[in-house]
Amino acid sequence: MLRVVLVLLVFCVLLIRQANSHEESGEWSCESDSEIRVQAEFGPGLITLDGHADDWKDVDGFEFSLRPALDPDAENEYRGGKMTVKALHDGRDVFFMVQVDGDYAYSKGDNNKCPSVALMFQIGEDATYHSMGGCKEGVEACTNKTCKGHEVDILHFSIGNAIPGRLYGGNPVDNRVGNGGDRFGHLVDLYAWNPHCRYLDGIGSSANDSSGQNDWKGAWWHSSFNVHSGFVEEDSPYASDGQKGTFYFEFSRPLRTMDHLQQDVQFTIGGSSKMSVAFWYPVDGKPWHGSGHYSVSCDWVPLDISLGSSVFTMARPRSSVSAASVFALLLSVISLCASVFIGYWVVKPQTAQFTPMENL
Numbered sequence: 001m002l003r004v005v006l007v008l009l010v011f012c013v014l015l016i017r018q019a020n021s022h023e024e025s026g027e028w029s030c031e032s033d034s035e036i037r038v039q040a041e042f043g044p045g046l047i048t049l050d051g052h053a054d055d056w057k058d059v060d061g062f063e064f065s066l067r068p069a070l071d072p073d074a075e076n077e078y079r080g081g082k083m084t085v086k087a088l089h090d091g092r093d094v095f096f097m098v099q100v101d102g103d104y105a106y107s108k109g110d111n112n113k114c115p116s117v118a119l120m121f122q123i124g125e126d127a128t129y130h131s132m133g134g135c136k137e138g139v140e141a142c143t144n145k146t147c148k149g150h151e152v153d154i155l156h157f158s159i160g161n162a163i164p165g166r167l168y169g170g171n172p173v174d175n176r177v178g179n180g181g182d183r184f185g186h187l188v189d190l191y192a193w194n195p196h197c198r199y200l201d202g203i204g205s206s207a208n209d210s211s212g213q214n215d216w217k218g219a220w221w222h223s224s225f226n227v228h229s230g231f232v233e234e235d236s237p238y239a240s241d242g243q244k245g246t247f248y249f250e251f252s253r254p255l256r257t258m259d260h261l262q263q264d265v266q267f268t269i270g271g272s273s274k275m276s277v278a279f280w281y282p283v284d285g286k287p288w289h290g291s292g293h294y295s296v297s298c299d300w301v302p303l304d305i306s307l308g309s310s311v312f313t314m315a316r317p318r319s320s321v322s323a324a325s326v327f328a329l330l331l332s333v334i335s336l337c338a339s340v341f342i343g344y345w346v347v348k349p350q351t352a353q354f355t356p357m358e359n360l
Helices: 002-020 172-177 311-347
Strands: 038-042 062-064 083-089 093-101 116-122 152-158 187-194 197-200 217-222 246-254 272-280 301-305
Touching (some): 093 116, 152 217
Antiparallel strands (some): 116 152, 152 187, 217 246
16 A cells, blocks of 8 residues: 555656646746847938848947846857847837847748747836746736736747748738738737737737737848848758858837737837847757747846937038038138139229221
8 A cells, every 4th residue: 555655656746847847947036137238229221121231230239148048057058159139210110130140050841940039028017028928827817907017029030931031020911810920921920928828919818809910020041141132932941051150130110009909019219128039949950949949138138219319310410511611611712712803803904995096
C-alpha cells in the first residue's frame, strides 16, 4: 500500500512539473537600463517604405542586446549579434526601422523557420510589459471589462510568405472584413490583455466588431541580397541560407488611428509612449516557438515623439537665411551700380551741338 502511495505521489509531482514547464520559474524580477530611450525625430519626406536602410543612415538609433523574454540572462543572449531600433515621424505617420544582425535564413511558407519580429506598445495605464498586459483573467474570462486598463497593441510580422521589399500589412481585402489580419504576408495588427488573450483587431473573446482594421504597413530585406530592382515570388528563397548580414524590418502607421475599441496605441507629437521589440529566429535551423522570442529589455522602453523643431528642420532656417543674405547682397550691388550710372549722367557736362550757318 505504501508503495502505491509513493508511486502516485511521484506521478503527481511529474504532472505538476510538466504543467509548470510552460510558465516562468521563480518570481519575476527585472533590472532594466533607465537610460534606454527610442527617439522619433521629426523628418518629413525622408523615408521610403521598402525595407531598405539607405534612407535611415543619418537617423540615430539605439542598439540593444537580445535576451530571451522569459529568461533574460546574459548567458542566453542571442548569438547572432545586436538589434538597432530607429524611429522617425513626419507629423502624420510614425516610422520604425528594426535592424538585426543574423545569418540569412528563409523557408518559404514556414514562418517558424524564418525570422520574425514584433512591436508591442502600452495602451492601458495598467498594462505591463511582463505577461503582455498583465491581466490575471484566464482565456474564458478575459474581456474588455474584466481586463480594462491592461490593453497592449502588437504588430507581428512573420515573413514566411512575404517577398523582400514588397509592402504588407493593411490591405483592402482584410480591412473590408473588419479585422487586423493580413492574409498575404502575415503583417498583422493585434491587441492583447495577456499571452492567452490575444486577438486580431476587431476580433474579441465574445464578439467581433467590424470596425477593426490593420493600420500597419511594412517590408523586410537582408543585406546579402544582390538584387535591388525587386523580387517576385518565383525568386524564393532570394538568397542562400547561412550568408552573413543584417535583417531589416521597416514599418509605418498613422500617429492617430480611427480605433474606438481601445485596441490601438495613439501617439502624440511631443508626448511619450512605452514600447518593446521582440525577435524570433530559427537557431541552428530549428523552428522557433511562440514563447521562445528574444526581447530588447525586460521592461518597457520609452518612445518619445519629438516636436517639429528637430535636427531635421533646424538646418532649413539656416540655409534659408544664407540664401536671403546672398540675394540681399546681390540687390545692393545692383543698386550701387545703378546709382553710379545715374549719377554720372546727371553730372556729365551738357555741350551744345555745333551747326554750321549754311545749314540753318
